[in-house]
Amino acid sequence: MNISKREQRVLHALAQGGLIRHVKDETGRIVAADCLNRDGWALTDCSMKLFQRLRRRRFVASSGGGPYRITRLGLDAVRAQLDNR
Template identity: 70%
Template sequence: MNISRYEQRVLHVLAQGGHILHRRDPETGRIVEALCLTRDGHVLADCTLALFRRLKRRRLIASMEGQPYRITRMGLSAVRAQLDNR
């Protein structure tokens, strides 16, 4: 699967235990904001709403019962291994 650099970065954060919080519009019920958080609680600025929708459309991320979005098995297989620079 062909995945961009920004998609790789977000999927890598999610694979390490991060999640994506979302906010819905109360009138329409559509998602209007997506915020990617690392497992340490830091915000990843590369995660835009368009990127979130692209990952969701490709089924690389999913939400269970209204919980924050997390990486799926398909997303884990699509992400390339990267060194952890801690």
Template identity: 60%
Template sequence: MNISKYEQRTLHALAQGGYIRHVRNGKSIIFAECITRDGYRLVDCSLDVFNKLRRRGLIRSSAGGPYRISPLGLSAVRSQADNR
């Protein structure tokens, strides 16, 4: 699967335990931000990146909660060294 650098960074943050918080205006989502497991906001995650990931089925939400990585997203993400 062809995934951009920004999508890859977002998926990697989600695979480590992050989530995407979203704001709805009626039925459409008008704002989305990725929160890492440490509580920081990931700047690379924009509304366009969010829509691409959701359209491909790499992230999903259950019961109206925040979006998290799906099993398909876990298989699509490339491993990265975590420099902690």
């Protein structure tokens, strides 16, 4: 499956235990999304447009109103990378 470098980077961070916190307005629409890795650091690559694309392709999902996490489909789409820690 073709995914961009930014999508790849975000999905890789999510696969390692990261999450995407979202902020909703009064009408219940998501207006902001912050992608955090497992250590709590924010990823600057994760924009609102990228988040919407990941949601539309069902690579991330929220359960019970909680933060968005990677799905099985997202794990299948992400390519293996070395951890550069």
